[in-house]
Amino acid sequence: MSSFIICLKAEVRKSRNSMAVWLSLAGTVANLLLFLGLHLVGEQVGGGFSANSWREYITNHYDGIAFMMLPLYVIILCSLVFLMEHRSEMWVQLYTLAISPRQVYLGKLAFLFLLFLGAHLLFILGMLFSGLLFGLLRPASGLLDGLPDLGQIAELSARTVLSILGLMGLHAWLSFRFKAFIVPLLIGILGYVVAGLLGTGWYWQFLNPYAPGFLFMPRYKGEAIIPHLGWFSGAELMSIAYLGLFTALAFITLKRRK
Amino acid sequence: MNANDQSAVQARGLHFAYSGEKAIFSGLEMDVPLGSVYGLLGANGIGKSTLMKALVGLLPLQAGRINLLGGPIRQKAFQDVGLLIEQPNIYPHLSGVDNLLVMATYRKTERSRVSEVLNLVGLEEAGNKQVRHYSTGMKQRLGIALAILHRPRLLLLDEPANGLDPVGIVAIRRLIRALNQEEGMTILLSSHLLSEVEQSCTHLGILARGRLAYQGSLEGARSQLSQGLRLRLHCNPTGPALDAMRAAGWKADPGENGGLQLLLSGKPEISQVIDLLRGAGIDIHELIIEEDRLEDFFLSLYQ
Numbered sequence: 001m002s003s004f005i006i007c008l009k010a011e012v013r014k015s016r017n018s019m020a021v022w023l024s025l026a027g028t029v030a031n032l033l034l035f036l037g038l039h040l041v042g043e044q045v046g047g048g049f050s051a052n053s054w055r056e057y058i059t060n061h062y063d064g065i066a067f068m069m070l071p072l073y074v075i076i077l078c079s080l081v082f083l084m085e086h087r088s089e090m091w092v093q094l095y096t097l098a099i100s101p102r103q104v105y106l107g108k109l110a111f112l113f114l115l116f117l118g119a120h121l122l123f124i125l126g127m128l129f130s131g132l133l134f135g136l137l138r139p140a141s142g143l144l145d146g147l148p149d150l151g152q153i154a155e156l157s158a159r160t161v162l163s164i165l166g167l168m169g170l171h172a173w174l175s176f177r178f179k180a181f182i183v184p185l186l187i188g189i190l191g192y193v194v195a196g197l198l199g200t201g202w203y204w205q206f207l208n209p210y211a212p213g214f215l216f217m218p219r220y221k222g223e224a225i226i227p228h229l230g231w232f233s234g235a236e237l238m239s240i241a242y243l244g245l246f247t248a249l250a251f252i253t254l255k256r257r258k
Numbered sequence: 259m260n261a262n263d264q265s266a267v268q269a270r271g272l273h274f275a276y277s278g279e280k281a282i283f284s285g286l287e288m289d290v291p292l293g294s295v296y297g298l299l300g301a302n303g304i305g306k307s308t309l310m311k312a313l314v315g316l317l318p319l320q321a322g323r324i325n326l327l328g329g330p331i332r333q334k335a336f337q338d339v340g341l342l343i344e345q346p347n348i349y350p351h352l353s354g355v356d357n358l359l360v361m362a363t364y365r366k367t368e369r370s371r372v373s374e375v376l377n378l379v380g381l382e383e384a385g386n387k388q389v390r391h392y393s394t395g396m397k398q399r400l401g402i403a404l405a406i407l408h409r410p411r412l413l414l415l416d417e418p419a420n421g422l423d424p425v426g427i428v429a430i431r432r433l434i435r436a437l438n439q440e441e442g443m444t445i446l447l448s449s450h451l452l453s454e455v456e457q458s459c460t461h462l463g464i465l466a467r468g469r470l471a472y473q474g475s476l477e478g479a480r481s482q483l484s485q486g487l488r489l490r491l492h493c494n495p496t497g498p499a500l501d502a503m504r505a506a507g508w509k510a511d512p513g514e515n516g517g518l519q520l521l522l523s524g525k526p527e528i529s530q531v532i533d534l535l536r537g538a539g540i541d542i543h544e545l546i547i548e549e550d551r552l553e554d555f556f557l558s559l560y561q
Contacts, residue, residue, distance in 0.1 A: 006363060006366065010360050010363040013356065013359055013363055014352060014360045016351075016352060016356060017351045017352065018351055019351075088346075088347050088349065088350065089345060089347055090347045090348075090349070092311075092316060092341070092344075092347050093347045093404070094364075095315075095316060096314050096315075096316070096336045096339060096341060097333075097336055097364050097365070098335075098337035098365070099333070099364060100333055
């Protein structure tokens with residue numbers, strides 16, 4: 001078995017009962033309940049969602065998570081996964097394995113990615129289930145009259161995953177770099193606020209590693225123009241580049257810290 | 259076979275200081291013989307843990323060279339090294355068994371070894387309990403279990419008796435002997451307790467003033483002790499007793515609690531002292547014979 005697979009397997013083992021897993025499960029379920037509630041009260045109360053088709057229902061969900069839940073979830077998730085190692089100085093053991101610390105780090109990054117994918121899959125399944133429930137409770141919505149567009153879900157999922165890669169790379173590095181849980185969290189909140197203040201109107205926003213979450217839905221809905229290369233938006237391409245950049249920085253930190 | 263082949267750990271000219279601070283060790287030389295139980299002894303805060311970290315490459319040395327198990331430190335070499343430095347490194351949200359399974363995954367160790375090491379450290383009944391509910395001593399035992407899980411050839415244990423009750427200390431002492439004698443592990447353990455080192459180790463290194471002030475076998479350290487005796491006496495009257503002993507040529511001094519103490523060259527002199535005092539009509543109320551101890555040797559290196 002390759003070192004990378006061993007590291008990933010160890011990460012999965014140590015995630016049992018962990019805060020990161022509970023956050024992924026509870027956070028996703030809470031989000032789904034919140035969105036179902038917002039749809040149910042949507043037409044009666046201002047600020048709620050209204051949906052008259054699967055397309056609208058799905059777009060509402062992605063709109064809801066992209067704005068705040070997604071970046072915050074990634075920031076907290078990274079902090080929690082690395083906190084496990086910082087809390088008991090586990091790096092002493094991890095640095096003295098017969099496996100390269102880089103593989104350990106990559107295993108951790110892969111685990112973060114898988115956890116995110118798992119939570120996202122749960123989100124999609126929950127969204128479809130809650131859509132059926134909404135259709136039953138509000139027959140006028142028409143959700144029971146047709147099937148959801150799987151192509152739409154596939155595109156939004158792919159863009160969501162691509163959008164968070166850079167943020168995940170950045171926060172995995174920050175969470176490894178700073179032992180205090182609060183530091184990467186504060187940096188993340190600051191980055192998120194700055195990206196929010198700059199808004200979608202600023203042309204260069206796609207270069208900001210905190211921005212892709214803000215940009216992919218406005219671009220999807222045609223409300224924002226972002227440089228793009230074929231199917232990929234500039235923000236998504238930058239997200240991939242940032243993942244590489246911050247992983248390289250993490251490797252340097254690994255070497256220096258040792 | 260050269261010296262390097264016979265050493266589990268060989269350090270030459272080690273120099274380490276934290277940024278902007280005085281050197282913790284400088285020009286330090288160390289040889290841990292293969293198959294030994296080597297006790298690294300030193301006062302609290304003298305740098306034992308720092309040295310142990312440096313020996314496995316966890317600290318950037320300013321100078322020096324280290325060989326582990328016959329070669330320079332390489333990642334692969336850690337397959338044969340187990341360690342417990344400063345505190346047990348464990349995941350509190352997992353059970354003892356799960357902690358061991360995580361490490362078994364990293365170390366490519368078979369699952370059956372997990373229950374084996376839990377038995378060895380006496381945690382078989384607490385294995386499925388979450389570590390956050392463990393006592394300090396239980397965590398220490400789990401830390402040792404994690405260190406020996408992959409049957410390392412070299413085991414580094416930093417203050418292994420920390421947090422253990424007397425029964426636990428005896429059990430760990432026995433475990434250390436068994437690991438050394440039955441599994442052939444070379445063990446480097448640090449302690450500030452001389453008694454612990456005396457009872458567990460075959461070799462001794464005394465860290466003082468940034469170097470190993472003594473390094474060698476325990477027997478070698480004992481052979482460096484003077485062969486003299488110290489006699490502590492409580493007698494009545496004290497003044498004439500002191501005068502009589504000095505007049506007879508013994509080096510006598512007032513001791514604690516109004517007593518006297520004198521140094522003798524050997525046991526035959528004890529009866530001569532008694533005869534002298536009784537002959538002078540002095541009553542002897544208490545007589546304590548103390549042989550020169552390893553503790554005195556240890557203290558002499560610090561003075």
